[in-house]
Amino acid sequence: MQLKNAKILIIDDDQDVLTALRLLLKPFVVEITVEKQPGNINSLLTASRFDVVILDMNFNGLVNTGNEGIFWLKRIKEITPDIDVVLITAYGDIDLAIRSLKEGASDFIVKPWQNKKVIESLQEMLQNRKSKGKSIKTNTNGSKIIGESAEIREVFQKIQKVAPTDANILILGENGTGKDLVARAIHDNSNRKNKAFVKVDVGALTSTLFESELFGYKKGAFTDAREDRKGRFEAAQGGTLFLDEIGNISLSQQARLLTVLQNRQISPLGSNEVIPIDIRLICATNLDISELSNEAKFRKDLIYRINTVDIIVPPLRLRGTDITLLTRYFLELYSEKYAKGPFKLDPGFLSKLKNHNFPGNIRELQFVIERAVIMTEGSFLTANDLSFSAIESKIENNDIEDTRLETVEKNTILKVIDKNRGNISKSAKELGITRAALYRRLEKYDL
Template identity: 90%
Template structure:
């Protein structure tokens, strides 16, 4: 992206700084917005999209610890994870500025700044934006795993490590978390990517269909076998075979599968022919690993065979700011599909989204956003534009972690700070603790 097309927001309680930066950047960018009150950031970012936010590290004449800047940096990244944030700091706060980079800032400006250096830094940020994009392409259809939270980054790291190998992979996670996308990503980033990727929902196969679907059959093998047919193992030859819902197959089916994996060969139904197989096996299940360890339900020797490496897809409710990131991704997707929008998000809309448990995970969010785009009457999406399916609502659970004491404290702190528009002093007073104690808790919970 070029600087001349950029929209920039500058947030500083010093009018002189706002004026100086606005005059400096006005000839080079498409649009500049200035704001003195950081408490207005939430509503501004919900209604408008910016490429870069330039943010002061200290506000309101309080003790210059930079904590206000770090707090608002995190709020910006929560609301718009793909927005670059540049911090303004004094020369003596370089260590704090470096810490801000670890917290998600893209760069920092040291006062007094050099005008040309500021312009060059912003230009470089925009030119290198593509290299910073996080979505993980998983196939030729353009589908992606999207996320910035630590749990998803760990999934990305595992994919990069295991994809070039032929190790068998077991993907664990609730329904709707994107296990099939992980399987595709592993295949598309492997040495087998030019060969077939074959998916089978083995949990839906009866005993007879299990044999014929996976191993194929010869003409006359059974009543409706009117011609020879290759099984899924043979169809995936040289490529990747993805067995979804592996936790739902019977013990007899497990024994048959184990034999094939050990011998690396199959025999089609109605034939004594032995066909060597060369496939990379990926399996997935929504069962917990502890359930798979129950030998009354699943053979341990098969678990060891299919689970050289396991990858756990986290539920959406545990992915924090990824809800906002995914929401904007699906909004763009369905705005284009239905030729509507562009849409702006009211803070109430985002608040309602983040407080939903999403028992259906990313799949549920995708359908919710598609329905919202279809039914929306205006360009600003309000809380009332958002509705959740009654199919999922009865199953919704927040998980055991939602009732832990530290989680309750963390959520209370967030609500009070939001209520006071980020004013730490007021928030500390309302919580009945000192300002220093509140900062310690913000640090503890990485807020």
């Protein structure tokens, strides 16, 4: 990022310092906001987006901690984790300023400062701005995994470790947590990144489609086989094969898959030809690992084959300040898409989001923000602009007398299908599951 495009917030209770920095930076940046009271930080940061905060280390007794700068630094990083914070300090407080770097500050300025050095430091900081664990980009439509919580950093670290290898990966996590993005990030950071990345929702494949989709077929192999067709294994040759919803395939399908993985070769339907395969396998499921350990449902020998390393993608409710990062990302995304904004946020907007449990995870947050952008009339978003899924509200409010999980799920499915007038595709999307998964539940509950 260039300094000329930066928006800077300066917080210092010394008016002379505010004036000096404002006059110094005004010719170089697009916008400067000055503030004497650090107690206004929350409203300033939630109402507007800033690229850099320049913050004094000492204030006149607003926070009696002996190191007010550290206190307010932590507060800023809690509200906007991705922002750069530069501390202003006296020479005698350099040790405290160095400690601030460990607390998340990007740099510090020692008084009296040299004007030229301040400009050069800000320019260099913005030009060399790196993700520092805030996101891992993929090559598909600019998609990226965003976050800097301890939970998502652990995911980033695992991706960086396993991506260069050819180890088989099992990705675990609830619906809507971004397991497909993790799979794509592994591929994009691997030695196979220039080869194909092929995704298959195996949970949606019937027993008859399973083999033809994965292994291909020859003309005449079955009634509708009018020409030869390559399967997904062959399409992914040299690249990565991502099998989503692996926990939902039958035992017979598991046995067929295990044979292919052991022998590293396939035979298309209607052919005796043996084709060697060279793929990197990534699988994903929303089932818990304990459920996969049930041999009545899933073969242990297949688990060992697909699970050289497992990566658990945390639910959004456990990712703390990542909600703020993701909210701002989706706001920018949909502001551009619908030619609206830029938006300012009332503190209650973020507060309401943080207090929501997000059973639908990132997918639910994405839809909530998109809905808010579409429906709002102005450019100032408040808590009233947020509306959450009626499905989750019903469950969270315990409106159903029988609170057994099966009863709750059954009744929720019935309400959603009735709401969508029997449209299975719309109902599955609203429930956050695939059509195949919804059909399985309809069969399970004899609906």
